[in-house]
Amino acid sequence: MTLTSVLLTILWLIVVPVTAGSVFAFKKDGFITEGCRKEGNGRRQMGIILWSWFLGQLLLWCIFQIIAVWIILKKNDFSLIVKMYSGSTAVVCGVAIVVNVIRQIKRHVITELMKIQTGEKDNIKRIANTKQQDNVNADKVMGVVWIVFAVILVLQTVLQVRLAYMDADDAYYVSEAVSMQASNRMYNLVPYTGITTEMDYRHSLEPFPAWLAFLSEVTGVRVVSMAHVLMPAILLPFTYGVYALMGNRVLGKNKDKLPIYLVVTELLVFFSLYSTKIPEKFFVTRIRQGKATIASLIIPGIILSLFLILDYAKEKKRTDLNVWIMLFMLNTAGCLCSTLGALICVMPIAIVAVMMIFAYKKGWHLIPMIIGCMPCLLFAALYVLNR
Amino acid sequence: MWDFVVNHFKEYIGTGLIFIFYLVCVVRMVIVEKRKEYKILFVYMPAVVLVLFFNPLTAKIMKDYADEEIYYRILWLLPVSVTIAYSVADLYGRLKGRVRIVAILLAAGLIAVGGKIVYTDAEYSIAENEYHMPHTVVDICDEIVIPGREIMVAFPTEMLVYVRQYTPLIVMPYGYEELKYIKHFDPLHELITEEETDAEDLFTEASKRGCHYIVLDENKLIIGSADEYGFEEYAHIDGYVIYKNVAADFSL
Numbered sequence: 001m002t003l004t005s006v007l008l009t010i011l012w013l014i015v016v017p018v019t020a021g022s023v024f025a026f027k028k029d030g031f032i033t034e035g036c037r038k039e040g041n042g043r044r045q046m047g048i049i050l051w052s053w054f055l056g057q058l059l060l061w062c063i064f065q066i067i068a069v070w071i072i073l074k075k076n077d078f079s080l081i082v083k084m085y086s087g088s089t090a091v092v093c094g095v096a097i098v099v100n101v102i103r104q105i106k107r108h109v110i111t112e113l114m115k116i117q118t119g120e121k122d123n124i125k126r127i128a129n130t131k132q133q134d135n136v137n138a139d140k141v142m143g144v145v146w147i148v149f150a151v152i153l154v155l156q157t158v159l160q161v162r163l164a165y166m167d168a169d170d171a172y173y174v175s176e177a178v179s180m181q182a183s184n185r186m187y188n189l190v191p192y193t194g195i196t197t198e199m200d201y202r203h204s205l206e207p208f209p210a211w212l213a214f215l216s217e218v219t220g221v222r223v224v225s226m227a228h229v230l231m232p233a234i235l236l237p238f239t240y241g242v243y244a245l246m247g248n249r250v251l252g253k254n255k256d257k258l259p260i261y262l263v264v265t266e267l268l269v270f271f272s273l274y275s276t277k278i279p280e281k282f283f284v285t286r287i288r289q290g291k292a293t294i295a296s297l298i299i300p301g302i303i304l305s306l307f308l309i310l311d312y313a314k315e316k317k318r319t320d321l322n323v324w325i326m327l328f329m330l331n332t333a334g335c336l337c338s339t340l341g342a343l344i345c346v347m348p349i350a351i352v353a354v355m356m357i358f359a360y361k362k363g364w365h366l367i368p369m370i371i372g373c374m375p376c377l378l379f380a381a382l383y384v385l386n387r
Numbered sequence: 388m389w390d391f392v393v394n395h396f397k398e399y400i401g402t403g404l405i406f407i408f409y410l411v412c413v414v415r416m417v418i419v420e421k422r423k424e425y426k427i428l429f430v431y432m433p434a435v436v437l438v439l440f441f442n443p444l445t446a447k448i449m450k451d452y453a454d455e456e457i458y459y460r461i462l463w464l465l466p467v468s469v470t471i472a473y474s475v476a477d478l479y480g481r482l483k484g485r486v487r488i489v490a491i492l493l494a495a496g497l498i499a500v501g502g503k504i505v506y507t508d509a510e511y512s513i514a515e516n517e518y519h520m521p522h523t524v525v526d527i528c529d530e531i532v533i534p535g536r537e538i539m540v541a542f543p544t545e546m547l548v549y550v551r552q553y554t555p556l557i558v559m560p561y562g563y564e565e566l567k568y569i570k571h572f573d574p575l576h577e578l579i580t581e582e583e584t585d586a587e588d589l590f591t592e593a594s595k596r597g598c599h600y601i602v603l604d605e606n607k608l609i610i611g612s613a614d615e616y617g618f619e620e621y622a623h624i625d626g627y628v629i630y631k632n633v634a635a636d637f638s639l
Contacts, residue, residue: 001517141488159506164519166510168548171563175551182555192562194537194551224552228519243468250425250473257476260491264472267495268405271502275401277459280468284505295463303428303466310424340453340460348464351435355427384452 001225008219009226013057013234016089018049021056023096024322025049026103031308031320047248050241055326056096057238058301061211061333062375063088068207068336069379075199077184081210082217145259152266153240156284160232165285170227173289176203177213177223186210201386205379206339208290227288235287239297240266246304249311290337294344298334302345305330306352309369313360319368327372335379342380346373388443391450395459396440404501409467412474419477429470436464471498523625524549530622531600531629532556535639538599541575543627546602560596579603586611590618590630599635603628 025032025048032051067084071077175191183189187204190197212231216223221230240262247261272280282289283296305327312319327349334341353369356362400406416429439445440461449458475494479487515522524546531540537558542550547563565571575596578589586609593601594617601618603609605626613619613630621631 162514163506163511164514165508166512166548168563170552171548175555178552178555190562190564191551192547192564193560194555194558222518224518224520227552229514229517243472246469247472247476250469251476254477254480257480260479261472261476264475264491264494264498265468267498268468268471268502269505271405271498271504273503273505273508274405274501275399277395277399277462278401278467279463281505285508285510291460295460299463300466300469303469306432307424307428310427314422314424340457343453344460344464347436347439347461348432351432352427355431359423359427 001221001229005220006230009215009221009230009234012215012218013231013238014053016093017056017060018052019056019093020059020089020096021052021054023092023099024055024059024325025052026100031312031323047245050245053238054242054245054301055322055329058326058329058333059092060089061336062329063092064211064214065207065332065336065375068210069205069382072186072204072207072210078180078186078210078213079184082214085214086218139256142256142259145263149259149262149266152263152270153237156266156270157233157236160236160284161229164228167286167289169286169289173209174212174224174227177209177216177227180210180213181216181223202339202383205383205386206290206335206337206341208293208337211336212288232287235293235297236284239283239287242297242300242304246300246307249304249307291340294334294337294341298330298337298341298345299348301330302327302334302348306348309365310352310356313356313362313365319365324368324372327369328375331373332375335375339379339383342376342383346376349373388446391455391458392441392443392446396462399459399462402501402503405467405471405498408497408501409465409471412470415474415478416470429466429473433465433470436461518553520549520553521546523627525553526624527602527627527629528554528557530624533637533639538637539597541579541593541596541598541601543579543602543604544576560598581607583608583610585609586613587616590616593618593630594632594634597635599632599637601630601632603630 032048064081064085067088068081071081071084172191176187179189179191179194180186186207187200188197189195212227213223215221215231216226219226219230243265244258244262247258247265248255251257251261269280269284272278272284275281279292279295279299282292286292287296305323308323309319309327312323331341331345331349334345338344349369349372353366356365413430413433416425420426420429445461446458449455449461471494475491478490478494482490516525518525527546528550531538532554533556537556539558539560540550541560547559547561550557550559551562561571561573561576565573575589575592575598578584578592579601584607589601589609590613600621605623605628617632617634618630619633621629623629
């Protein structure tokens with residue numbers, strides 16, 4: 001593992017998703033900027049970056065799933081996935097950059113026009129008021145809890161790198177990625193032994209190992225190091241970032257209690273050895289496997305998107321299109337992680353959709369919710385057909 | 388079917404204390420929370436998930452169409468962490484003075500008592516290298532691997548999980564899956580794992596299976612000589628001995 005390969009991993013797992021996701025997060029009248037409006041400057045920026053990261057990664061997983069499954073079922077080579085996905089990522093990032101530049105220019109022009117209309121003094125006063133309010137809201141106890149959160153996060157990330165966790169399922173998932181990268185063939189070798197076999201349709205519909213192999217290919221880090229060290233070290237803070245977005249929303253007026261929410265979440269992960277089947281344990285021990293990603297990232301993401309949908313319904317406002325796009329991307333990413341994703345992602349959406357009919361006496365949300373679930377229904381059908 | 392469902396539930400809740408804490412948080416939400424969206428997402432939706440989970444029909448569908456071992460994963464839909472974390476933060480917001488500090492410390496204590504530090508799991512060990520696998524496996528693989536071609540190697544059970552994670556250039560006559568999940572009987576694996584093995588049986592079988600090398604525990608007792616059956620001692624690494632099939636094709 002060289003410094004260059006580590007930097008390339010940071011590029012592919014942080015910089016690229018943040019850039020791709022900025023197309024959603026910087027939308028002026030979207031749910032993200034609206035949700036972050038009442039917060040202090042630093043926290044607002046952090047919120048927008050986290051949303052960009054989350055939505056960008058979902059978008060990239062979504063694209064990867066579509067490209068990879070299509071190529072695998074066509075029995076093409078792994079190298080084609082690398083080419084097509086790299087190209088698509090470049091296009092998505094390019095579009096995101098152009099869109100954001102145009103938005104910034106527009107905003108700049110509008111601000112200049114406002115300055116001419118209202119005078120600069122008002123603006124200066126407004127900024128001063130915001131700063132004053134930030135200072136008033138500063139809470140010493142919360143400051144301490146934020147430090148506790150940061151310490152536990154750093155500790156868990158360091159332990160992720162310093163401790164090795166033996167999980168027998170890696171003999172499948174990591175070895176499959178190793179085989180793909182080396183042989184350029186996909187799902188026709190038994191990963192446990194390396195012996196040629198018939199096409200494994202079931203696993204080919206959840207090509208999370210192909211994403212792992214892709215990361216290894218573009219960064220030059222060996223698959224095994226990517227899976228056990230680099231990917232978990234980045235996905236761990238990323239997942240806590242998603243939990244922070246969730247906490248920020250569900251806490252509502254109590255947003256300043258977010259660090260308590262996060263520390264409790266960290267403790268639940270830290271003390272998760274009471275069962276081997278819970279998402280918290282999967283999260284900390286084997287985030288490199290698709291099933292752990294679905295448990296710790298995709299399902300909380302679906303709960304978050306459902307919360308946003310319910311929030312819009314309560315406010316009797318039209319749901320931001322980006323929320324529906326997020327739901328669609330979560331479902332597609334769920335299928336990338338696990339074939340079970342097709343069932344497990346749809347279930348809470350279907351339950352909440354039915355409940356909303358009774359709670360709000362309207363059925364308008366059913367159509368976008370069904371569209372959001374389409375990837376799962378499609379991949380479930382493919383799974384049943386190829387069983 | 389009922390036992391199947393209950394066993395999955397028991398395995399999921401583990402010691403059960405955290406799950407009780409979660410249920411208390413849900414009950415608190417039922418009593419305190421007035422907002423419809425919170426009740427839908429954190430009370431009613433989980434209730435329906437539990438009803439579906441304990442429904443034998445769901446269990447039957449999962450058994451027929453998916454892997455029955457993963458039935459417990461339906462319970463991943465219970466927002467346990469979110470509900471507990473939200474409840475603790477919300478409670479802190481509702482209380483005043485020192486009581487609220489006591490409340491969060493109590494919650495943290497409950498989690499610590501109800502749970503167990505995940506890093507004490509027996510499967511954790513200090514990483515020996517950047518691959519997070521035993522260095523012995525790395526050393527053995529590096530010793531025998533031939534860049535540019537695959538070789539067939541038989542390993543002892545404890546190494547099976549790691550070998551192909553490290554290198555795709557080693558192919559194995561039997562793998563972890565066959566032994567662990569399919570309970571497949573493999574004669575060569577049987578000969579390798581026995582404490583005492585006849586050299587003729589072991590090396591003839593290895594040769595028949597196309598092995599270029601076999602890796603054995605140094606403490607294993609072999610009755611007879613490897614040389615007589617086309618194998619020679621190639622190297623000793625970290626308590627393991629590697630035998631090389633002298634008649635095998637090693638060309639690129």
